[in-house]
Amino acid sequence: MNTQEPLGHWTSGFGIAAVVTIIFSTVLTCVQDIYPAAAHLLVLLGGHHWTGHGIVDVVLFGVVGTILANKGVHRDGSRLAAAVASAAIFGGSALAIWFLMV
Amino acid sequence: MADIILFAHPTFGVMAILAALWVFVDALNASALNQTRLRVAAGLVTFFMISAWFAGGYWYVVWFPPEKALILAGPWPFAHDLFMETKEHLFFVPLILSLYLPIAVANDIVRNQGARRLVLVVAGLIVLNGLAIEGAGAVVNHGAKLALAGAHAR
Numbered sequence: 001m002n003t004q005e006p007l008g009h010w011t012s013g014f015g016i017a018a019v020v021t022i023i024f025s026t027v028l029t030c031v032q033d034i035y036p037a038a039a040h041l042l043v044l045l046g047g048h049h050w051t052g053h054g055i056v057d058v059v060l061f062g063v064v065g066t067i068l069a070n071k072g073v074h075r076d077g078s079r080l081a082a083a084v085a086s087a088a089i090f091g092g093s094a095l096a097i098w099f100l101m102v
Numbered sequence: 103m104a105d106i107i108l109f110a111h112p113t114f115g116v117m118a119i120l121a122a123l124w125v126f127v128d129a130l131n132a133s134a135l136n137q138t139r140l141r142v143a144a145g146l147v148t149f150f151m152i153s154a155w156f157a158g159g160y161w162y163v164v165w166f167p168p169e170k171a172l173i174l175a176g177p178w179p180f181a182h183d184l185f186m187e188t189k190e191h192l193f194f195v196p197l198i199l200s201l202y203l204p205i206a207v208a209n210d211i212v213r214n215q216g217a218r219r220l221v222l223v224v225a226g227l228i229v230l231n232g233l234a235i236e237g238a239g240a241v242v243n244h245g246a247k248l249a250l251a252g253a254h255a256r
Contacts, residue, residue, distance in 0.1 A: 003213055003214050003215065004216050005216075006216075007209055007216065007217055007220070010205055010208070011205055011217070014202055014205045015202065015206070017202075018198050018201075018224075021194075022194075022195050022198055025191070025194045025195070025198070026191075048163045050162060051159060053191070053194070054155065054194060054197070057194050058198075058201070061198050061201060061202075077209070077214060077215070077218070078215070078216040078220075080216075080220055081216070081220040081222070082223075084220070084227070085227065088199070088231065091192070092231065092234070095188050095191050096188050099184050100184060
């Protein structure tokens with residue numbers, strides 16, 4: 001029997017964290033291209049801007065996910081799936097358009 | 103060593119794509135019988151994607167700069183400016199989704215339709231992003247090849 005009951009707090013929390021991180025990562029890509037200081041901060045963090053970017057993304061995902069999971073958030077699976085898909089489509093499209101323009 | 107790392111990173115990427123496709127198909131046919139297999143496959147996605155991240159990252163940071171200069175001076179500078187730049191930053195999307203996939207499959211996706219839909223979307227996005235990144239990698243490779251051919255012809 002299929003149900004639409006809310007997801008557990010870990011799946012909900014980290015699902016929202018994935019959406020937040022994907023959007024943040026896309027924005028960070030553009031910001032570091034516009035502001036060299038931001039790219040320099042990422043270099044200081046990881047030795048290379050790309051390494052620093054990856055570290056920031058993974059840490060953000062882990063921290064936001066843990067906080068939200070511990071707060072006990074519960075979300076509907078279908079809505080969370082739509083949010084994840086929207087964030088990924090936004091991220092991919094925005095990056096391609098950005099690098100076409102710059 | 104550089105060649106091993108160069109070939110290892112797309113190989114790990116392909117393995118991650120195949121494992122994600124496996125998750126997708128098993129989630130479509132989710133039953134009490136394939137739950138363990140589905141969770142193993144999701145764990146493999148994470149393992150292979152992290153391996154692709156480390157191998158590709160090491161190659162990109164250590165070995166790519168001279169190749170980048172070569173591509174930019176060659177007939178296909180967009181192989182770097184558009185495809186490599188997009189690929190290297192788009193990679194973080196399937197990376198985050200790969201870290202999330204084992205958490206998503208921990209739900210009861212046999213009974214909960216929403217949970218199953220979430221797993222299908224996450225696994226499907228890893229496959230599609232992975233294929234796009236592999237394709238972009240082929241363009242980068244061809245950009246370097248054309249630049250090398252041009253350099254030899256001169």
